[in-house]
Amino acid sequence: MTVQPERVRAGAARSALTPYLRLLTVTQFAFNVGFYAVLPYLAAHLGDGLGMAGWLVGLVLGLRTFSQQGLFVVGGALTDRYGPRPVVLAGCVLRIAGFCWLALAGSTATVIGAVVLIGFAAALFSPAVESETARAAVAHEAGTGTPRAQVLAVFSAAGQAGAFLGPLLGTLLLFLGGGFTAACLAGALVFIGVLAGHARLMPHRPRTTTREPGRGRFPREVFANRPFLVLCLAYSTYLLSYNQLYLALPVEVERVTGSQSAIGGLFALSSLLVVGAQLPLTRWSAHRIAPRTALVAGLAVVSAGFAAVPLVPGGPAGLLPAATFVVLLTLGQMLLIPAARGLVPDLVDDPRLGLATGALSSVSGLAVLVGSAATGTLLGTPGPVLWTALAAVPLAGAALALALPRGGLARAPEGTGTD
Secondary structure (H helix, E strand, C coil), rough: CCCHHHHHHHHHHHHHCCCCHHHHHHHHHHHHHHHHHCCHHHHHHHHHCCCCCCCCCCHHHHHHHHHHHHCCCHHHHHHHHHHHHHHHHHHHHHHHHHHHHHHHHHCHHHHHHHHHHHHHHHHHHHHHHHHHHHHHHHHHHHHHHCHHHHHHHHHHHHHHHHHHHHHHHHHHHCCCHHHHHHHHHHHHHHHHHHHHHHHCCCCCCCCCCCCCCCCCCHHHHHHHHHHHHHHHHHHHHHHHHHHHHCCHHHHHHHHHHCCCCCHHHHHHHHHHHHHHHHHHHHHHHHHHHHHHHHHHHHHHHHHHHHHHCCCCCHHHHHHHHHHHHHHHHHHHHHHHHHHHHHHHHCCCHHHHHHHHHHHHHHHHHHHHHHHHHHCCCCCCCCCHHHHHHHHHHHHHHHHHHHHCCCHHHHHHCCCCCCC
């Protein structure tokens, strides 16, 4: 017997995103549009435009990453202490100032100051938005039965759509002759829009947090929470694997084609996969497998992507192994990210959710910083050795994730089945 139209409409109405979740999702989209309109062109601007040496370009880019990922825990702690609204607004103001400064920066010192300010702005902005999205997704799940992973998948897909469109905006501005300065100012303009939208629409205190006496800034319930630390370590293996898009993949593409010109197409393939397949894949997994299972399976798929590179025939232009790697890495990412983010509220008390969200990124960022140096030493080894070693990293993460609480399937919304 088929579902009655009235019941379908009722189920869809219950599972639709709330206005607050829509605001947070659009925020993530706009954030990545503004960010990726500038970032892909920063290295070329520093080297070709400002004449910086290669090591100095690498240092500047590393400082930007550290000022962002390494300080996520600060943004998360501030979110728990003061609520998300002031932290998000402060992050927007700093990002606008950073982009405007970078547009005008002409010396090493001013460039470093601008990129550190841009990174710290994200360290404020992102943990606040991500922790609020996780909290709102849990509330939405309780109220409608829509799995939280499904809501978080919408958030991830919006971010990937922004990451896909941002470089196109930057390229258009460069093509029109505006140069890097125009890209920076366009990024600042996007964040002016985000700032205005949040100043008007974001609740002053969308939740009530009571600061309990005796709780320090770095409470034991987060940093001595063994299951949460296991999640951080397992998630770190994914981020270290994802970082190979910037390390191992360019080496492989240059080896088979003689240049890195195909990298842009492979990155576009990854973004389009997320935009097109994230929601249906998460909708399927959220109703059929537990979050821990999705995390383990996602890491296993990422591992298979590395292992496939020396096994898949070259194909047209020799790019089939690299394309296979990108597809499997992206599929694994789509399985594991909503599951990992959805597990955080189950492992950490609500008053510390912002701190935990920031810590997840900061611990993972530190692991990537250390692990990238180790994996970088492997780039000169024979292909089978390199890719087998890299495949072992997410596989170890999958083994770690098995120690997490299994959890249950999300409750399916009423009225969405068949009679």
